[in-house]
Amino acid sequence: MTPDATPALSSSLSAIPSRDVDQTLVEQLTRQMTHRIERDAMRPGSRLPSIRQLASEMGVSRFTVVEAYDRLVADGHAESRRGAGFFVATKPAAPLAPVPRHPVLAAEGNIDIRWLLRNMFRDTSAAEHAGGGLMPPDWLDAEMVAASVRAVGRTVRDSLLGYGTAQGYAPLRQQLAARLQADGIPAHPDHMLTTSGVTHAFDLIARHLLQAGDTVLVEDPAWPLIFGRLTAFGARPIGVPRGPDGPDLDALARLAALHKPKFFLINAAVHNPTGYSLSAGGAYGILRIAEQHDFIVVEDDTYGELHPGQPIRLAALDQLNRVIHVGGFSKTLAASLRVGYIAAAPAVVQALTDLKILTALPTSELGERTVHRILAEGHYRRHLVRVRARVDMERDRTLKVLLKLGVKVPQLPPAGMFVWGDCGRDTERMARLAAEQGVVLAPGSLFSPGQMPSTRMRFSAATAGNISALRVIESLLQAFD
Amino acid sequence: MTPDATPALSSSLSAIPSRDVDQTLVEQLTRQMTHRIERDAMRPGSRLPSIRQLASEMGVSRFTVVEAYDRLVADGHAESRRGAGFFVATKPAAPLAPVPRHPVLAAEGNIDIRWLLRNMFRDTSAAEHAGGGLMPPDWLDAEMVAASVRAVGRTVRDSLLGYGTAQGYAPLRQQLAARLQADGIPAHPDHMLTTSGVTHAFDLIARHLLQAGDTVLVEDPAWPLIFGRLTAFGARPIGVPRGPDGPDLDALARLAALHKPKFFLINAAVHNPTGYSLSAGGAYGILRIAEQHDFIVVEDDTYGELHPGQPIRLAALDQLNRVIHVGGFSKTLAASLRVGYIAAAPAVVQALTDLKILTALPTSELGERTVHRILAEGHYRRHLVRVRARVDMERDRTLKVLLKLGVKVPQLPPAGMFVWGDCGRDTERMARLAAEQGVVLAPGSLFSPGQMPSTRMRFSAATAGNISALRVIESLLQAFD
Structure with missing residues (x-):
């Protein structure tokens, strides 16, 4: 830090560390300024140091400061006023913490298509998508x-x-x-x-x-x-x-x-x-x-x-x-x-x-x-050969597990991502209980145009490899016995 | 080339050139095989050399041959039959020549929105899009x-x-x-x-x-x-x-x-x-x-x-x-x-x-x-500043050129990509004549909900820099005088 730094800055910013660390200078400066603004040590609307001033104080190039200020503007911490420089944003920035992962949505009324869709396209883990049609990432490339x-x-x-x-x-x-x-x-x-x-x-x-x-x-x-x-x-x-x-x-x-x-x-x-x-x-x-x-x-x-x-x-x-x-x-x-x-x-x-x-x-x-x-x-072409082999193997595994759990599969599926099993009980109720435990299942009622009650359930071929979902399915099948 | 190459191959494939050229071995082999198949020297349905055989003959790895064969399958020249190897495709491949650039579509009836849209999203050059709202590539980044x-x-x-x-x-x-x-x-x-x-x-x-x-x-x-x-x-x-x-x-x-x-x-x-x-x-x-x-x-x-x-x-x-x-x-x-x-x-x-x-x-x-x-x-943010400056400069240039050509602009546009000019004559007719010369213009009639005849025309801010379109516009404005 140069000795002529203004007190406001020298007290609020730590020196830019050595240049061989993993972060770039721009990233370090951006982070420090963000930290300072967020702690409210800098009032909304107050002027940020000029580019020339901050560059000189931090011992970095003006280009580095411009980049850092641009990032502060991009993420809502600062504002640029034409010809007047940069200022701490007067409006609070939008929350920039990672969006929290949401639990599975409880069904408000029936388990319906809207419920299934809202759950399928949330930011949830694969374990919760036991009813979905996508392959787990490690089956793909x-x-x-x-x-x-x-x-x-x-x-x-x-x-x-x-x-x-x-x-x-x-x-x-x-x-x-x-x-x-x-x-x-x-x-x-x-x-x-x-x-x-x-x-x-x-x-x-x-x-x-x-x-x-x-x-x-x-x-x-x-x-x-x-x-x-x-x-x-x-x-x-x-x-x-x-x-x-x-x-x-x-x-x-x-x-x-x-x-x-x-x-x-x-x-x-x-x-x-x-x-x-x-x-x-x-x-x-x-x-x-x-x-x-x-x-x-x-x-x-x-x-x-x-x-x-x-x-x-x-x-x-x-x-x-x-x-x-x-x-x-x-x-x-x-x-x-x-x-x-x-x-x-x-x-x-x-x-x-x-x-x-x-x-x-x-x-x-x-x-x-x-x-x-x-x-x-x-x-x-070769990718498809590998994917098919994996799907077929995993579907067979899932089939065996489900049959062992008492699910009936009247005609075995010759191909594809699903086992269309008969659970011998109302699967909408099963899906509702599974949702309470954080697992999205796809009950048979959703698959008929009339949304008729059904004992069928569509299981993903990935079910056997989805331990947490499998435990929930197992407990639900046994609870009804 | 190894001496034990079969006659069919040694006569049809040139040796893989030295490895420091710009194409990869896979690309060279793929091209040679494609050339051979397309010249009909290999009958549809006939078997391609085995991977081992071709690798040995060409002095390349089997991996290189597999890659080349995969590409031949991907582009429709070959077929893979499970367990039997690779064959020349029995169906003719789809035309793989570059899709030709289409001329501007003539208007079948009126110059209407459908006509404008069909022309805007064709594979045509910027010069032909004189009526469009996108910036030329060199204004962007x-x-x-x-x-x-x-x-x-x-x-x-x-x-x-x-x-x-x-x-x-x-x-x-x-x-x-x-x-x-x-x-x-x-x-x-x-x-x-x-x-x-x-x-x-x-x-x-x-x-x-x-x-x-x-x-x-x-x-x-x-x-x-x-x-x-x-x-x-x-x-x-x-x-x-x-x-x-x-x-x-x-x-x-x-x-x-x-x-x-x-x-x-x-x-x-x-x-x-x-x-x-x-x-x-x-x-x-x-x-x-x-x-x-x-x-x-x-x-x-x-x-x-x-x-x-x-x-x-x-x-x-x-x-x-x-x-x-x-x-x-x-x-x-x-x-x-x-x-x-x-x-x-x-x-x-x-x-x-x-x-x-x-x-x-x-x-x-x-x-x-x-x-x-x-x-x-x-x-x-800085990109936007640059883009705005360019747009404003080019719009002013276009405005000057259009005014000189006799187009009236009752109130000057303070910003943006367009000049909404009054040509003092039916602009739909102008657009129809321009289309015959390969230039898409956007006549005022399109911009009113009732598609009413109009003397207005929407000119792109890029018009002044679009010499070929400008020449057509100029000739049309003069032709009516």
Whole structure:
């Protein structure tokens, strides 16, 4: 510290330590000034030392002081007044402590879809997400994703500054088309669009196809989020029972004749929550009925890549005439990249692209470039092989544990992230009790369009490895006996 | 090349060159194999050499061959059959040539919003976007953004694998709250949510507040996209004339009494397209009328940061009771990050967050972390100062050029990216002729809710520096004389 420091400063700031410590000079100075301001030793509105003064007093460059002051302004501790210098912020800064982790929300009324969603997307630990569909981080490859982000950061220049193109990053669309073509789906890069994940894709499709009062056929059971979304559009979701070969075709034909649905939404491959994939006959039957009753089929391939071989896909049979094919990378790569896509007939893609722009402008090219790079480098195929092996192994483990606990699984799931078990008791009550113990479960009632009481429960394939959740499940299954 | 190479290979592949060239061994091998397959020298369905064989023949490691084969699979040139090896793809690969740049779309019928949007988000050059609202890349700081992306890639590990939290990346919300608090807006990190840009924010707000048949008050002129979006909801946008001090308050009161609007959407600061900001009296008048007629005010701060000082913001006067405040980073940082936000009363934020999850799940944490890092490092404030100086300088240049060309600008724009000029002739016709010459202009008709014919044109502040667009504009202005 130089001897000519003003008393106010020399008493309030410790000397900047030697330069070989882990923090940069800027960080150290910022921290010291923050500490001083927060302890109220500096009144709100009071002037901070001038840049020249503080630099000289602390024996650092003016540049270091400017950087530190900028950070103080950025985090709300200081204000910059044009031509007058820097001042302690007159408004209290927003709390800058880490946001506390919230416990699981208790259900206010019923365990409903809104409750499930609010709990799924909180800042909670994996242990609490026992009902969710994401894989635990160690089943995936965080470093592959991070390396791709860094590589994108090294190669992009101006390209992130603009909005990108309406249909999404063109090189990614080319890769996606190549992948789909290899699976027999005649996708073309010009007739695809990217979305912020599969959920956004459905939102666009529903907006395009639906008006209030319309009927949509869904599977029963099916992914809960779609019921809420369809209801939000004023549409009526009607359930078609799903079996191991596909939907009940008699029911499908009858309901189609009765309700004149706008579309039928289906997990053709690796159905959520049962893990079943369509048989050839089941797939052909759906398309025949769709033709006869003139409805569109929306094929959700969210978990399709967890199929061990090449599954039967409706878009491959139908050649994207009546089928809209939707997929994404949230489950097998990284959910937070928010990269999904739609392949469909050219006119449909054009309409959906217009809607995409009108409602959110183009999607983030940053996420799309990250996925593109992973695909381009060829790591994704082997990654999928590893992921599938892990999922299959863990699902078998979970299956064994659940069977031992008395859960019945009438037909074993051949693939995917879930075990759709029968607990022999009201699972909504189980989920309510589990929530009190900090564990989010996914009771069967959520998976039927009518939210009917159910003894089914969707268990994640990761359950066997989730000791704390497993203990809660075990105690709940025994408590009822 | 080893002497025991099979004839098929030794004749078709050149030796891998020395290892100090710019391409990696994997890239070289991939390129050679691609070239070979594309020239049809290898039949679709024919087996590629085994990994061991090719590695030995080419004098590279097996790992290099595996990587190259993976890339061939990723780009659709090869197929992997489990246990049987690699084969030339039986389906033709999707075209992998760069997607051609499209010329500006001719207007099929009228120059309408859909036409403008389709042209704005094409893969076209800056010169063609003379009507757009984005800055040219060299006014912004691509390297600052790219460095932040790389830094995020170095620090994230598992965090991108999950969905993140419903309201958005918490540390970013804390920074945003601190920034808004410094501007007198009582934002709290728990009562904010992030969005995929400002457009997504409006979409959520409109979905939350509107039903078909509802009326919304908008400014006249105003950003064209909102008319299209409101109409898509079955809502009726009614225009309130906007002057230099704000909307015409008599008209606002009269239209509010007549139409009972759900909300009034306004660019309080740095209005698009005029560049005006609210006066104190204008702001107070709006809030008094909103209170009297009980409608919500949605404050769009998209261009607010281009205001030279601290603009009057409705959310600061009203303290987020009746005002929903919306902002983002597309204009001043990088559009493709897709980061926007909403600050509002707690109950509104909760409802919008539920809707966000139901329609698209959480937003991309990758973009939010990139913005967070830029803000945390304190560069953004100085960046804004530089950007504003550039915008003001270029807008003045453009203004001078346009005045010289005979365009009238009745009241000079005090800030922002636009000059709202009067061309003294039908600007839709001008825009149609410009499109034929590959330049997208934004005629005044698009900016009124009724799409009324107009002699106004919105010119980008970048026009003076856009020589090819300027030449077209000049010739069109002269052609009519």
